[in-house]
Amino acid sequence: MELREILEAFRAADPAKMKERYLAEGKKIVLTAPVYTPEEIVHSMGLVPMGVWGADTLLERSKRYFPAFICSIAQSIVELGMRGTYDGASAIVIPSLCDSLKVLGQNWKYAVPSIPFVPMTYPQNRANEAGRAFAKAGYLRVIRDLEAATGAKFSTDALANSLKVYNEHNAVMRRFAREAGKYAAVSAYDRSAVFKSAFFMLKEEHTALVKELLAALEGTEPASGPSVVTTGILADSPALLGKLDELGLRIAADDVAAESRQYRTDAPETGDPLDALAAKFAAMGDCSVLLDPSKHRAAMLVDTVRGTGASGLLLLLTKFCDPEEFDLVIIKKACAEAGIPFLSVELDRQMVNFGQAETMLEAFCERLD
Numbered sequence: 486m487e488l489r490e491i492l493e494a495f496r497a498a499d500p501a502k503m504k505e506r507y508l509a510e511g512k513k514i515v516l517t518a519p520v521y522t523p524e525e526i527v528h529s530m531g532l533v534p535m536g537v538w539g540a541d542t543l544l545e546r547s548k549r550y551f552p553a554f555i556c557s558i559a560q561s562i563v564e565l566g567m568r569g570t571y572d573g574a575s576a577i578v579i580p581s582l583c584d585s586l587k588v589l590g591q592n593w594k595y596a597v598p599s600i601p602f603v604p605m606t607y608p609q610n611r612a613n614e615a616g617r618a619f620a621k622a623g624y625l626r627v628i629r630d631l632e633a634a635t636g637a638k639f640s641t642d643a644l645a646n647s648l649k650v651y652n653e654h655n656a657v658m659r660r661f662a663r664e665a666g667k668y669a670a671v672s673a674y675d676r677s678a679v680f681k682s683a684f685f686m687l688k689e690e691h692t693a694l695v696k697e698l699l700a701a702l703e704g705t706e707p708a709s710g711p712s713v714v715t716t717g718i719l720a721d722s723p724a725l726l727g728k729l730d731e732l733g734l735r736i737a738a739d740d741v742a743a744e745s746r747q748y749r750t751d752a753p754e755t756g757d758p759l760d761a762l763a764a765k766f767a768a769m770g771d772c773s774v775l776l777d778p779s780k781h782r783a784a785m786l787v788d789t790v791r792g793t794g795a796s797g798l799l800l801l802l803t804k805f806c807d808p809e810e811f812d813l814v815i816i817k818k819a820c821a822e823a824g825i826p827f828l829s830v831e832l833d834r835q836m837v838n839f840g841q842a843e844t845m846l847e848a849f850c851e852r853l854d
């Protein structure tokens with residue numbers, strides 16, 4: 486395929502169409518909510534994991550279950566569930582890494598009873614023996630619930646194979662994240678589409694398409710102009726991406742939960758595969774929903790801006806996201822001490838007026854080299 490066709494294929498990975506395609510192929514679909522849902526287990530059981538991160542949509546029915554100050558990712562997942570958007574899925578796995586996700590799981594049981602809720606309970610003290618044992622017990626519960634909901638069977642051999650598939654995908658996504666900002670052909674919108682489509686495609690298919698894209702990009706026109714590092718939970722707002730492209734602001738790297746954060750850590754490919762998954766979770770860090778008393782994320786972001794030669798740091802704050810709000814002050818202070826231009830923009834899935842954010846981005850862009 487030509488470069489344009491490949492980029493268009495990522496943009497065209499519509500979740501509704503992908504769901505219908507996989508169902509027509511006789512596959513069963515399991516919804517995977519943010520963040521760090523153990524997709525490898527779902528994949529190893531011959532099921533199709535499809536990421537659900539909510540949508541830019543009006544909240545109506547879900548208001549019966551949530552107070553207004555819960556983030557719109559959690560609220561819009563329930564809204565779409567109640568509307569029937571996910572009909573045909575066999576289960577939903579929801580981890581418990583923040584208060585909103587805990588509430589999401591409990592509300593889901595009553596709001597969308599037709600799609601069984603499978604909880605994944607993670608430990609926060611994850612890098613010691615007890616933490617790894619706790620995470621492994623959580624995975625065993627997921628396996629048991631998925632077997633009951635789908636009739637599929639788990640095997641450690643199949644999981645070992647899925648770990649390899651996911652590690653290969655992690656590596657290709659890390660490479661894409663490094664390369665994307667170097668080429669003029671990859672707009673902020675295209676970059677987002679590549680990350681977003683990974684939630685709706687089997688990883689083998691997505692890995693092959695990203696490899697094709699990287700090969701097609703070689704030798705094309707290099708990008709120019711200022712660049713930023715982005716950080717936050719979500720960065721798929723069309724209004725935001727359109728504004729970045731209009732300003733010619735490239736993304737040199739990201740620390741976004743729905744983008745690179747999930748691909749930073751591989752599972753070891755030796756030993757018991759469930760222990761390997763627990764080891765992968767134990768090794769994760771630099772994330773607002775994972776306990777880190779030292780808050781190393783701020784130093785990591787300063788290093789990333791310097792290492793990539795980016796001109797500033799753009800924090801995309803999901804409205805009512807407590808974990809990110811706690812980190813914001815620390816990150817802002819670290820940037821001020823390092824002399825790095827910093828901007829925080831609040832985003833909401835219900836945002837109808839992006840005007841104020843646009844003005845802030847224009848002023849920020851004028852401060853960059």
Ligand code: SF4
Nearest residue numbers: 556583585718803806
């Ligand atoms: S956006 Fe924040 S509050 Fe909402 S689910 Fe994600 S981490 Fe939790």
